Amino acid sequence: AQTVxxxxxxxxxxEAETVTLSCTYDTSESDYYLFWxxxxxxxxxxxxIRQEAYKQQNATENRFSVNFQKAAKSFSLKISDSQLGDAxxxxxxxxxxxxxxxxxxxxQGTRLTINx
Amino acid sequence: xxxxxxxxxxxxxxxxxxxxLQCAQDMNHNYMxxxxxxxxxxxxLIYYSVGAGITDKGEVPNGYNVxxxxxxxxxxxxxxxxxxxxxxxxxxxxxxxxxxxxxxxxxQGTRLTVV
Numbered sequence: 193a194q195t196v197x198x199x200x201x202x203x204x205x206x207e208a209e210t211v212t213l214s215c216t217y218d219t220s221e222s223d224y225y226l227f228w229x230x231x232x233x234x235x236x237x238x239x240x241i242r243q244e245a246y247k248q249q250n251a252t253e254n255r256f257s258v259n260f261q262k263a264a265k266s267f268s269l270k271i272s273d274s275q276l277g278d279a280x281x282x283x284x285x286x287x288x289x290x291x292x293x294x295x296x297x298x299x300q301g302t303r304l305t306i307n308x
Numbered sequence: 309x310x311x312x313x314x315x316x317x318x319x320x321x322x323x324x325x326x327x328x329l330q331c332a333q334d335m336n337h338n339y340m341x342x343x344x345x346x347x348x349x350x351x352x353l354i355y356y357s358v359g360a361g362i363t364d365k366g367e368v369p370n371g372y373n374v375x376x377x378x379x380x381x382x383x384x385x386x387x388x389x390x391x392x393x394x395x396x397x398x399x400x401x402x403x404x405x406x407x408x409x410x411x412x413x414x415x416q417g418t419r420l421t422v423v
């Protein structure tokens with residue numbers, strides 16, 4: 193079964209600095225998708241960034257970028273120029289491919305605090 | 309588009325009561341999911357469905373039941389509510405028809421308290 197592990201329950205960073213959140217996953221599939229979701233206190237789940245496993249190029253979305261290491265099954269999120277609005281819970285998620293179980297599985301989450 | 313709609317937003321149940329959490333999506337998505345999120349924790353998959361008439365268990369299915377008679381609706385049934393089922397419940401949907409822009413869309417959540 194696919195599993196997603198986030199080993200950092202909490203992280204903090206100074207405003208305007210850069211922070212990296214870690215995520216590892218376990219799968220036997222070759223085709224899948226990985227996501228980072230943000231959950232502010234409102235509980236809304238907001239997509240931050242996605243990565244297709246067949247793409248070698250790391251995804252970027254403005255200040256957010258990932259380091260996708262397929263062989264190591266690692267998918268970290270880098271937030272550059274951190275802003276107060278980035279404070280939230282961040283979840284790494286795995287979505288199985290067409291040939292797989294097609295489940296959407298989440299990690300335990302990392303609570304990110306931004307210090308002004 | 310409304311996206312994913314969950315009802316109710318809040319509910320208090322007494323031990324042993326039953327209820328159904330409703331989830332509807334208007335995006336014609338094949339895949340639908342139910343999660344529970346305990347305080348300060350991640351989302352645990354309860355049940356999921358890959359299409360009408362097809363459902364499967366996730367990590368924590370005990371105490372819950374689902375059905376998927378239509379593409380749009382995916383209700384979650386709690387039978388004999390227990391305090392351990394106090395949690396926030398999220399419904400989500402996704403599709404692979406928009407590859408490579410696949411993502412999951414979430415409802416606003418249902419906060420359930422069992423007393």
